Amino acid sequence: MRPDTVPRLARGMKLREDKARAQWVVLGPERMFVPDEIALEVIRLLDGTSSLAAIADTLAARYTAPREEILADITTMLDDLAAKGVVTA
Amino acid sequence: MTAPPLALLAELTHRCPLRCPYCSNPTALSRPGEELDTATWSRIFAEAADLGCLQIHLSGGEPTARRDILDLTRAASEAGLYTNLITSGVLLNGTRLDALAEAGLDHVQLSVQDAEAASADRIGGYRGGHAKKLDFARLVTEAGLPLTLNAVVHRQNLDRLPAMIDLALDLGAGRLEVAHVQYYGWALANRDALMPTRAQLDAATATVEAARAAHRGRLVIDYVVPDYYATRPKSCMGGWGQRFLAVSPAGRILPCHAAESLPGFDFPDARVTTLREAWEASEAFNRFRGTGWMPEPCRGCARAEQDWGGCRCQAFALTGDAGATDPACALSPHHALLALALDASDRAGEGFTYREPGRLPQPTPAPPLT
Numbered sequence: 001m002r003p004d005t006v007p008r009l010a011r012g013m014k015l016r017e018d019k020a021r022a023q024w025v026v027l028g029p030e031r032m033f034v035p036d037e038i039a040l041e042v043i044r045l046l047d048g049t050s051s052l053a054a055i056a057d058t059l060a061a062r063y064t065a066p067r068e069e070i071l072a073d074i075t076t077m078l079d080d081l082a083a084k085g086v087v088t089a
Numbered sequence: 090m091t092a093p094p095l096a097l098l099a100e101l102t103h104r105c106p107l108r109c110p111y112c113s114n115p116t117a118l119s120r121p122g123e124e125l126d127t128a129t130w131s132r133i134f135a136e137a138a139d140l141g142c143l144q145i146h147l148s149g150g151e152p153t154a155r156r157d158i159l160d161l162t163r164a165a166s167e168a169g170l171y172t173n174l175i176t177s178g179v180l181l182n183g184t185r186l187d188a189l190a191e192a193g194l195d196h197v198q199l200s201v202q203d204a205e206a207a208s209a210d211r212i213g214g215y216r217g218g219h220a221k222k223l224d225f226a227r228l229v230t231e232a233g234l235p236l237t238l239n240a241v242v243h244r245q246n247l248d249r250l251p252a253m254i255d256l257a258l259d260l261g262a263g264r265l266e267v268a269h270v271q272y273y274g275w276a277l278a279n280r281d282a283l284m285p286t287r288a289q290l291d292a293a294t295a296t297v298e299a300a301r302a303a304h305r306g307r308l309v310i311d312y313v314v315p316d317y318y319a320t321r322p323k324s325c326m327g328g329w330g331q332r333f334l335a336v337s338p339a340g341r342i343l344p345c346h347a348a349e350s351l352p353g354f355d356f357p358d359a360r361v362t363t364l365r366e367a368w369e370a371s372e373a374f375n376r377f378r379g380t381g382w383m384p385e386p387c388r389g390c391a392r393a394e395q396d397w398g399g400c401r402c403q404a405f406a407l408t409g410d411a412g413a414t415d416p417a418c419a420l421s422p423h424h425a426l427l428a429l430a431l432d433a434s435d436r437a438g439e440g441f442t443y444r445e446p447g448r449l450p451q452p453t454p455a456p457p458l459t
Binding site for chain 1: 093095140141143144169171173195196198233234235237263264266305306309311
């Protein structure tokens with residue numbers, strides 16, 4: 001993915017609260033992913049209009065952290081989730 | 090405290106227009122008059138979500154043979170469950186599919202019997218079925234629903250696995266399930282006609298690995314390997330009563346869809362027992378839960394909590410004892426039965442005993458231990 005890529009949850013993937021286990025999960029066909037805290041935050045920012053760069057801006061402002069580092073981290077994370085079929089560009 | 094289940098398999102009916110000889114339904118099929126009504130199923134779905142289930146598989150038989158499939162889909166979705174329809178696709182038109190999507194259906198899993206129509210129709214025992222399935226698959230993607238293709242593979246279609254993968258790509262499926270036949274019930278009765286050769290199995294495994302790499306990010310391929318060439322058993326259902334429960338058309342609450350083949354059980358009745366009571370407190374769910382029930386060589390085995398002793402239904406079907414180690418394990422004293430079965434299938438023909446209501450196939454007699 002590039003900074004101008006607009007990632008979104010892949011077709012059939014849904015973010016749901018799993019109350020019985022006190023966690024959030026991404027559900028798909030015969031699949032379930034339990035995102036860690038950071039991945040959950042990124043997935044919540046996938047609104048179908050925000051680019052990777054815009055998401056990095058949001059997180060950099062929220063945590064007053066270095067933007068380029070965040071962009072590199074979330075690119076790796078989203079590439080990984082894309083390979084697993086959870087997100088799509 | 091028992092950990093809650095992740096998924097419910099709702100076998101809404103055993104009615105089905107297809108007659109696949111490896112059907113996973115029990116050989117004693119439920120009659121239409123025994124089926125649970127809409128209100129009872131809806132209550133079961135709400136109980137499943139409350140218990141901790143995240144996903145529901147609406148299955149059968151053919152689930153769309155139920156006239157209330159729309160109401161049932163809505164009830165499952167409104168309960169908060171990720172709702173998956175497991176279908177043969179031959180009974181639905183575009184209008185009904187759109188209505189199912191509207192009712193909250195999340196995903197469609199469509200079975201195919203082969204990549205080639207004449208063979209597919211012969212295996213499914215339903216003329217014209219394959220063409221209908223292809224039409225249906227296009228309707229699914231047009232409706233904006235994600236599609237999984239489910240290909241059950243065996244000796245009589247494995248040589249066309251590459252074409253089945255191409256078919257999944259052509260139809261726009263995001264996921265393909267390549268499932269080797271598991272030999273219980275109907276499939277056990279047809280084992281000699283279905284068992285793949287070692288060469289076919291090795292070719293299939295290599296094909297799947299290559300296709301996974303080639304279509305990474307576009308097509309997810311799940312692969313269910315066959316037991317008969319294995320040296321360790323599969324972790325059947327992720328362990329008895331640990332992740333999964335099923336409800337039969339007549340309302341029996343089961344740790345797996347094949348469990349009714351086991352004798353000596355009183356499976357809870359969903360008409361009078363809640364899923365929670367069944368899951369947490371019933372003798373049936375507790376009997377093979379965990380590792381306390383295990384005999385040698387499972388007891389104390391380093392893999393006891395990886396494979397949970399394998400499959401209870403296979404243990405019973407092959408050894409007559411549901412509490413025995415799954416013979417798929419090379420440490421089982423009955424492991425030689427598998428080699429004998431492979432040997433027998435080598436010399437067998439291609440004829441099927443088709444799945445039909447009222448027909449009780451003679452189970453393949455276990456060859457004697459020598």
